[in-house]
Amino acid sequence: MLDHIFRKFADQIDSIQALIKTDATFEEVCADYEEICTWLASQQDSTVISTEEIEHARELIQELEDEINKMLRRED
Secondary structure, three states: OOHHHHHHOHHHHHHHHHHHHHOHHHHHHHHHHHHHHHHHHHHOOOOOOOHHHHHHHHHHHHHHHHHHHHHHHHHO
């Protein structure tokens, strides 16, 4: 569900839950974050995935984390 987000933003769980209920864009960003984190975690032992793909996923995760932080700060 939101395991990765809650682990990363443990001190803002209440704010995340509230914002997800009222902001569809925030909900979509969180869903994207969960999806890419889950995908990356499932690839850790894979020999099929390239280093470039893993690096791209990590960059995307960082971009989504920045966006989530920005949206949370805007709501505070």
